[in-house]
Amino acid sequence: MRGTTPPALAPWTLTRLRSARGAALGLALLVLVSAFLAAALPLALDRAGDRALRQILAGTDPAGHGVEARAEFGDKGLPVADPSTVSPALLAAARGELLPLLRRSLPVDPAESSYGLHSNGLKDTLTDPGLPVIDGPAPVLTLDWQPxxxxxTAMVSGRLPADPRGQGPLEIAVSADTARTLGLHLGQLLHLRPDQAGPVQLSVVGIYRPLGPGDTYWTGEPGLLRPGLDTTPSPYSLQYWHAEALVSAGAFPLLNSLRSGMEAYWWFPVADGALTAHAVPAIQTRLAGLLTGPGAAEAQNLPMISGGVALSSSLPVLLTRFTDQDDALTPVLTVGAAGTVGVGAAVLLMAAGLAADRRSRELALLRARGGSMGALARRLLAETLVCTTTGAVLGTALALALLPNGRHGTALLAALAVWGLTTLAVPLRSLAAHRGVTAAGRPEELVSQRPSRRRTVVDLTVLVAAVAAATAVRRQGFAPGGGVDPLLSGAPLLLGAAGALLLIRLYPWPLRLAARPVARRRGAVGFLGLVRAGRGSAVASALPLLAVLLALTVAVFGTEVLSGIGSGRDRAVAAQVGADAQIVSERSPLPPALVAAVRRSPGVRSVLGVQHSADEPLTVHGNRDVFDLYGVDPAGYARLSGADRIGRFDPALLRYSGSGPLPVLASPALAAAIGPEPMAMDDQFGTYRIKVVGVLDSTPLVSSGEFMLVSGAALAALPPSSVHNALDPATLLLQGPVDGKALRAAVARTAGDVSADVLVRSELRAQLDHSPLQAALVPLYAATVLAAALLSLMAVLLSLLQAAPARSSLLAGLRTMGLTPGQGYRLILVESLPQILAAVVVGTLLGLAAIPLFGPSVNLAALVGDTGTAPAAGLRAEALPLLGPGLALLLLAVAVVLLEAAVIGRRQISTVLRAGDQR
Structure with missing residues (x-):
């Protein structure tokens, strides 16, 4: 029996992969990095949004993290058919009916819900003497039952209340914090006056502490843990203590008999981790239907509570706050993401082009020997699939492992797009040049190649799109109507693409101009390097230039945005504090003891006192306005203003000669209202005249409104008879590395009855850096800029490595003719750097052009944070963000070229030059 030979396993694919291991690994690595970045971006964005939403919820009252249902009984509410039927069983049954209603709209956690019944009086005051009083009103006590x-609870002393018996006092239990704050003790008899009705006697039979203070059991009624401060309605706004006490279920009839009535409540918190940033819009819609739509109507028609149940929640306010910030931040982040996507696509297409150039002669030979396009396509696709599939799977798996998230769909689609683009681009680009069999000839050079009509149409299309996007951004901004427009978000990317296509057309001109004087010089190194720099097709040269230019444009613009965020936060904090720290009293001057203690505080180098007169009236031509008057030391205050570049002025303007009106600096509107003539003033500093000698757009002490600056020494020089006791400073501006904790301790010791606020610049700056959504998205934007820079680096490396074999062969051949190592270095630099240098220069210029084009449309206020003094929209060009990316890329390219030349120089000539090698 004749033996059979087993079929070879994919002989073509394995042979090609083994013969070009470096190219195969390089393509797989490129796809791995690209797939990782593509999958990681949506994952990171989701995680950042979820983290920011959790921080916003964690920073607010836990009672706002769910839905509360309330039903009032008694004279003030809509009673049930028989108030005496209100019982724990009725409340539990109502909870069972409310739960499915809420779960249709929100992912509430039934295990964490709570309910209860409490007295409903707003004036259930304790009339006993000796209780603590703040501004006059007596403490208010609410009686509460929860199952x-x-x-x-754990009893500190005594026991829980028992059901009422006869006409005796009602038994209550209070928390240890309530007992300590109100001075209550076990066995004490209290008298409650519920809404002007007859007093009710209460007996304190127990003092408890909560077993789990953070449990949702206490969320519906946090007053059961500790008393809080409430405020009477305007105009008096007096503060008083409001406490709550536990009663037994048997107290229901007594609560119902109170004139103030009683109220049942049910608290349903949202399950932990159920609220995600992606689900916020849908939850907002369902919440609106629950609170004001069909859900609210259904709650009003519960069969067992004839008056119905009212639903309320603070979640809509919190979610709206999150979406408002997200709507402001997302467009800027989308600009960075669009740039990274564009750079990644350019690098992948560049890799496909380089792979096609590497296989050009081989495919031409196969076509000349009768190979069909279908057969070549299948072989190329098989080779490419091995590399791209491996890289895409590993990159996606790495992104999912490093950034775990519940939503994988967008990430998988992004990685699939990278895989599909690379898998199809490599075979299609390789086969495009071999649709017909052509004779081998000398390839057309870049410096002499003329653009085709098709390329001209493409160039004009991209140019028109870039102009349209720039015009739209200038008119509408990056997010008209709060949405994301792909054309507007891709405006910087289109600008870079248009610049790249324009550079490709202009690139041969400087090469020709540089080659002419070099050709007349002695030595062939410079001329040979420039000639080789102009070799190759326009398509092969366009892709590296396009990738580098896109990356540099996006990186420069993104770096300017990040720099603008940092400087904007610095300016916002400087405008709010005015110095390294500020101590301010709104109602009265600061005592001298406090000023002396502050001067001795650790880290304080200088203290500048400022007199302040708030809400000074101004009536000009029947128009009444108010402004703030500040008395400052002109020299010291001018130094502070100059250091922060906020309202700089010449201190000589405020110098007072001792006679005549006091010179003042005013805000623009105030200066226009006063005019050039002197004006009389009568305020807490005295009676005097002022004259506007200059205008300030801003000043560190003022975040909004009109203001006026005057010399404090001039105020002190006013006649003694007219000066009131207001010359002590109301504000202190401190310089130095201030210790905020020590400063607050010094103020607390010496302030006396004066209420003084302490603001420390470093602390406010840290708060801005850690604000929920800004802290999440700003690093993500920085990551998109870093990803674009990484992709540009890969483009440079691919471009240099593609030409490395030809350069190695050339240097080896020239070494046989006496080429020195130094000449070899210069030759490689002259050949490799013109294209990279041109890309760096033009990319930096495009980044600079993007600042005036798109900068006014970038709203940094949302990224800076909510300070009340956020800078206006717009970017400013700064040297380091503008020049840094290009210089770094250029230095890296030079280092790679030098390293390549060093490696080539160490090789033996026999290992490079081979018989029949035509490189």
């Missing part, structure tokens, strides 16, 4: 009291 399972024994499972959630």
């Amino acid at each position: 399972d009291q024994a499972q959630h």
